[in-house]
Amino acid sequence: MQELGYNYRMSKAKTGTLTPLAERMRPAGFERLYGQDHLLGKGKILTQLIESNRLVSIIFWGPPGSGKTTLAMMLARHFDLPSTFFSAVLSGIKEVKEVMARAESHKRLYGKPTIIFIDEIHRFNKAQQGAFLPYVERGDIILFGSTTENPSFEVIAPLLSRTRVLVLQPLSDEAVGRILDDALNDAEHGLGGRELSLDPAARRILIDQANGDARRSLNTLEVAADLAGSGAIDPGHVLEAQQKRMLLYDKDGEEHYNLISALHKSLRNSDVDAALYWLARMIYAGEDPLYIARRLVRFASEDIGLADPQALDLTLRAKEAYDFLGSPEGDLALAEAVVYLAAAPKSNRVYAAFGKVQKDVEERPHEPVPMAIRNAVTKLMKEIGYGKGYAYAHDRAEGTTDMKTMPERLAGRIYYEPGVFGFEKEIKKRMEWWAGMKARLRDGKSGPES
Numbered sequence: 141m142q143e144l145g146y147n148y149r150m151s152k153a154k155t156g157t158l159t160p161l162a163e164r165m166r167p168a169g170f171e172r173l174y175g176q177d178h179l180l181g182k183g184k185i186l187t188q189l190i191e192s193n194r195l196v197s198i199i200f201w202g203p204p205g206s207g208k209t210t211l212a213m214m215l216a217r218h219f220d221l222p223s224t225f226f227s228a229v230l231s232g233i234k235e236v237k238e239v240m241a242r243a244e245s246h247k248r249l250y251g252k253p254t255i256i257f258i259d260e261i262h263r264f265n266k267a268q269q270g271a272f273l274p275y276v277e278r279g280d281i282i283l284f285g286s287t288t289e290n291p292s293f294e295v296i297a298p299l300l301s302r303t304r305v306l307v308l309q310p311l312s313d314e315a316v317g318r319i320l321d322d323a324l325n326d327a328e329h330g331l332g333g334r335e336l337s338l339d340p341a342a343r344r345i346l347i348d349q350a351n352g353d354a355r356r357s358l359n360t361l362e363v364a365a366d367l368a369g370s371g372a373i374d375p376g377h378v379l380e381a382q383q384k385r386m387l388l389y390d391k392d393g394e395e396h397y398n399l400i401s402a403l404h405k406s407l408r409n410s411d412v413d414a415a416l417y418w419l420a421r422m423i424y425a426g427e428d429p430l431y432i433a434r435r436l437v438r439f440a441s442e443d444i445g446l447a448d449p450q451a452l453d454l455t456l457r458a459k460e461a462y463d464f465l466g467s468p469e470g471d472l473a474l475a476e477a478v479v480y481l482a483a484a485p486k487s488n489r490v491y492a493a494f495g496k497v498q499k500d501v502e503e504r505p506h507e508p509v510p511m512a513i514r515n516a517v518t519k520l521m522k523e524i525g526y527g528k529g530y531a532y533a534h535d536r537a538e539g540t541t542d543m544k545t546m547p548e549r550l551a552g553r554i555y556y557e558p559g560v561f562g563f564e565k566e567i568k569k570r571m572e573w574w575a576g577m578k579a580r581l582r583d584g585k586s587g588p589e590s
Contacts, residue, residue, distance in 0.1 A: 161362040162355045164329040165322065166210050172322070173207055173214065175315030176308055185306070186215075195219050197276055197283040199261070199291050199300070202308025204397050205353030208286035209259060211308070216255045221282070222246060223255035228263035229428070233271055240272070244280040253282050261285030262294035263428065269296045276302050288397045293438065310352025317347055319354050320361060331361075335370050342378045349382060351398075399425065400435060403478075408443050412482040419478050423471055433459035436477050447487035447562035454480050485562030493556035500550060507547035540574060542581040 167173050170180055170190075179186045189195060195215065200208035216223040224239050236256070243254035261269070275281045276299070283303060287294060291305050311319075323330040324338055338346075342364070350357035363381035364373050399422045406414035422432055437459065440451040458477035462470035516526035531541035546553065558568040580586070 160359065161323060161330065162358040165319070165326065165358060166213070168214075170214055170218075173210060174318050175311040176207060176211070178309070179211075179306055185304070186211075190215075190218060193219075195221070195255075195282055197281075197303040198285075199295060199303050199305045200284065200286045200308060201288075201291055201305055202286075203288055203310050203352060205350075205355035205357075206308040206310055207354065208308055209257075211306075212255075212257050212284045212286065215284070216257070219255075221252060221255050223257065225257045226259065228258055228260045233264065233268045237271060240275045240281055244275065244278075247278075247280045253279055255284060256281045257284040257286070259286050260288075262287045262289040262291075263431070266296050269299050273298055273302070311350070311354055312352070313347050316350045316352070316354060316357050317343065320346060320357060323358055323361060331365050334365065336365055336368065337372045339372050339374045342373050342375045345375055345378045345382075399427070400432075403432075404435065404439060407439055407478065407482050408486065410482055410486065412479055415478045415482040416475060419475060423467075423474075429462055429467060429471065429474060430459070432474055433462055433477075436474070436481060439481055442491045443486055443488055444481065444484050445487045445490040445564075446567055447485040447489075447559060447564045449563055451481055451484050485564075487559040487561060487564050489557060489559050489564065496555045500553070504547075504549065507549060510544055510547065512543055513545055538577050538581065538586065540577055540581075542578050 173180065178184060181187065198212075198215075200211060202208055222243075226236055226239075236258070239254075239256065243256065247253055256272075258264070272281070272283055276283050283299075285295070285303070291300055320338065320343060324336060325332050327333040338361075346357050346360060346364075349360070360378065360381045361373075364377040367377045367380055368374070399418055403415060403418040403422065406418055419432065423429060433455070436455045437452065440455045444451040455477045458473040461473035464470070465473070511525045512527065512529035512531075514521070514526040516522045521527075529543065531543045533540050544551065558564040558571065560568075
């Protein structure tokens with residue numbers, strides 16, 4: 141835990157080699173935060189908040205090294221509010237609650253909220269995230285949360301509704317290049333006092349391998365500069381530095397964003413061995429196994445769905461097994477789930493269908509429920525037609541009726557179209573059978589077709 145307002149940009153004379161270059165080069169002013177003009181440009185949301193002197197709770201969503209923590213620090217300094225930094229990986233909810241209680245007292249005494257920044261807020265579970273709600277609602281705290289994961293899936297809805305989600309983009313090549321140039325030229329905080337130059341080919345490699353991550357590019361530059369000593373940093377220095385940095389990234393979990401993407405895409409591509417490899421890499425890097433389990437559960441619903449309904453059950457049981465056993469024994473349950481998911485038939489049909497439904501709900505949020513399927517709980521409701529025409533499916537030999545259950549203006553909508561793999565073939569048969577039965581009833585026929 142540390143104060144958000146703390147200035148990481150200490151001089152080299154004070155820090156020596158103890159503070160990494162990426163920390164020393166955190167920009168002190170908004171003009172040096174490159175690559176997020178959609179948030180800080182003229183008329184953009186953060187510019188408006190700054191100009192109106194109004195601060196709200198914010199979830200910063202973006203890939204590693206895009207500036208989430210830096211931006212939060214800048215806002216805390218600009219608004220001159222008390223602030224505290226937490227890592228959801230290292231801090232417990234008990235510690236957070238103690239700070240929020242102090243924030244409540246501070247608000248009561250001085251009328252000012254406290255900024256509480258939660259790094260990797262998605263690591264807190266739903267109950268833990270819910271602990272922030274009363275303090276945010278009362279204005280005791282302004283919550284800043286950073287996440288590399290989609291907040292729609294990883295942050296509880298009540299908290300999302302009380303915050304603004306700001307999406308940070310991976311840094312462009314131009315932005316990464318400017319950050320590298322600043323580090324080479326800054327004599328106080330960077331490498332400017334070491335008479336170094338950067339070969340254009342080496343610069344290109346640093347930019348290409350950064351993949352939009354400022355921290356990665358600066359960490360590699362720092363190692364390459366140490367290898368060069370003085371003079372020109374050439375491509376050989378950069379390539380050697382990348383090999384040394386890769387191990388550190390893995391051990392610290394900084395490749396989290398890339399590794400989970402590799403696991404997910406290997407599963408989707410039905411590559412069993414690749415999926416097992418990326419699982420092992422994530423575990424070795426120190427990733428939270430329960431985070432991996434959550435992503436496997438999500439994959440079972442999103443990419444396999446009803447092609448193999450057992451996939452969801454198996455991944456949930458793998459999560460329970462890990463909860464019960466822990467590491468390293470529980471790791472095998474995750475490996476079992478990964479093999480099953482990779483080998484399973486794939487279908488995103490339910491995922492796609494639900495996306496279509498959500499679009500209709502957003503565009504037509506107030507479509508009336510058909511009268512026949514409304515619940516008539518009072519005499520008045522019955523008198524005005526609630527429940528009129530309702531047909532109880534179990535009373536019919538066909539097991540269904542031709543009753544209309546969709547809103548009138550959405551009649552005929554097709555959302556779910558089953559695929560041709562796995563159990564969805566059976567679902568397709570069942571849907572066609574029910575559709576045929578309803579058609580017979582509409583034609584005045586009864587009983588299953590002989």
